[in-house]
Amino acid sequence: MMKIYWHNDRFRIYQIKQLLDDNQVPNFIKNEFAIGAIGELSPLEVMPEVWLTDESWQGKATQLIEQFNQQPSNTSNWVCEQCHEENEGNFSLCWNCGNSANADENAIQKT
Ligand SMILES: [Zn+2]
Structure with missing residues (x-):
């Protein structure tokens, strides 16, 4: 398992997950629900993360995320x-x- 993407904006995390799902890249979200229960933790510690179930998908996932980041959000x-x-x-x-x-x-x- 490896962390492939993290962002403090939960919407972006869901978009990346959907992108990977659409391309059959096995993935899951960590810290998905942490934001509602921050408590004493710093924001960095509860930043939602997208993880790959299998590291062999790293190349494909990185490519997809780069393409996603280049899209203008207009x-x-x-x-x-x-x-x-x-x-x-x-x-x-x-x-x-x-x-x-x-x-x-x-x-x-x-x-
Ligand atoms: Zn709705």
């Missing part, structure tokens, strides 16, 4: 209609409940 954040969590604009599904980002637009178009 879309604005959106709030999930279903659970009211905030999601980054280039995230098409709600990280929390899987609801589609377009549900809002569809509703507007119908009315």
Whole structure:
């Protein structure tokens, strides 16, 4: 196992996990729920991390993450209609409940 990515922004962590999942790279998140229970710990110690289950995926995962980081994030954040969590604009599904980002637009178009 090895740590491949870490960031204090939980949304980015979920995006990286989704990216790796989409490319069949075995991975898991550490410290996923730590932010809500920081207590005495420093923010660095509770930063969410993406880990690879198998180190042989490192090359592939690094490449995917580099490509991801080069993408401009020019879309604005959106709030999930279903659970009211905030999601980054280039995230098409709600990280929390899987609801589609377009549900809002569809509703507007119908009315
Ligand atoms: Zn949601």
